[in-house]
Amino acid sequence: MNDSTSGPSPQRLLLATDLCARCDRPLDRAKQLAREWQAELVVLTVREGPRTPEEVSSWLDGERTTGAFELAARRELEAEFAGTGLSPSLQVMEGDVIDNILGAASALDDTVVVTGASGEDTFQQLILGSTAERLSQSLMQPLLVVRQRTRGSYDRILVANDFSDAARRALATAVRLFPGRRIVLFHVLEAVAEPVAGAVQEALAASERFLDSCALPAGAREHIATFIGHGSVPDTISRYALEQALQLVVLGVRRQSGMARVFMGSRSDDLLQHLACDTLVVPAAQGGGDG
Template sequence: MNDPTDNPPPRRLLLATDMTARCDRPLDRAKQLALEWRADLTVLVVQEGPSTPEEVSAWLDGGNTGHAFAPAARAELAEEFAGTGLVPALQVLDGDVTDAILDAAATFTDALVVIGASTHAPVQEIILGSTAARLAQELAHPLLVVRQRARGSYGRILVANDFSAASRRALDTAIRLFPGRPVTLLHVLEEGADAAPVMPADAMREVQEKSERFLERCPLALAERARIRIAAGHGLVTEALTRHVVEEGIGLVVLGVHRQSAVARVFIGSKSEDLMQQLPCDVLLVRALDGREDGGDDG
């Protein structure tokens, strides 16, 4: 990693939303990031069927239901972004929500995808269920899952570290997207629920040394390395990370995702998906590059 101008933030954000009040938080965060990064914003609405009288009429006439929805949505977006200098593009698609997000994202070479809620699915299902789980596995771009209100730029950022290529890419993404912000690199020494309340000193020292070696293999500029703080936890991973988020006031957790086969996900599950459901803050999921799926690199 070199000068931030050599690694600019994404040129476009893709927000998947249903334009209802329950999607205000993802919309506000997408607006904040687009203005901070001076990036273009595309608002994607996926319709799985007609839901208003106008859309039903258009559907019965054999027309595109998106045509009935689009004018009102554009007017709402124009009012929402008035005075910001940002004019979002609106894209209305029919069909499966996940497929539509993947198809729309594939048209952009450099983007961040922000999750909203679908028209008919409960918020928990779209944000924390099968849609996000599948996107995390198949989406080439980083995926931001928004929980909290956007009260400004992300301040404190945490990157979960298992010493793998996925964690290295997560750290690289955090450094690239949020220059100047303090970053905590946290490794959790996984133990059972009956783990001692205090991490043994020798275990703490080992994690510190392994984390230092991990950072040595990351091409960090001196200024970038200076803002990374190494931290360690122990016990159940989800509980340890959640505790750290609450105690340290973390606004964003960045997780590297190891791509797995569908069969593997059925049998062993995914820590990233568990964390996505439990963490109280926003979560940025970054998939490991194909061919760089090592499970651990603690040299």
């Protein structure tokens, strides 16, 4: 599998969806990115096990109901993508949603996985709780969690920075996927209740040293601005993202810590739940602890 932090745009997008009305936002974003990156779009939908006695009866019908499920999904896709110039492929699977997402992603080279963030069904709750922990901890590919409506490309992006290898990898991935876009490299001074000039200047200098240590493409650094906030990580980043109308926040995963030890430990649980904008979760390098 190609490294997600270097090289050209991704070859593929894997959209995990059940094609319901609540999935319109991740579907629209997948369309936009597939065009921007000239990437193959693979749509994955999973037929889960039965939940009611009536569903058990239908489930035991086996092949007939599976065929009808897939036929309905294909018709939905054909209608959705008519006239777009895109020809997504469809994978219909049965069983555990997360196992199937992981299996489908592992079979695709150079992939970004796309899913939604809110709602009541399994697909829409991926980023909130144990399901997300399992997915983010196991995925080897970046995971894009879509919350907002798609109104063009991602142009205003924040990369959370704790000066770790995970943050370095997150920044490299953001630069690779969105070249030429404005990126704010954001560090939070948690121990500072009020801005202190000395602490802020020291953190800004550390941010510049961090950028010096990053192997960025020529010209990339001129699009990156460093910024220092103060307070709790979730509140500070969420507030800044809202005030600045950011479209995407990028977080690096520390694989050994379990899901949203994504940025500065378990505090990222709150951050991921309260962010109003889309979130790109970048996994640690294979075999790496911190990224």
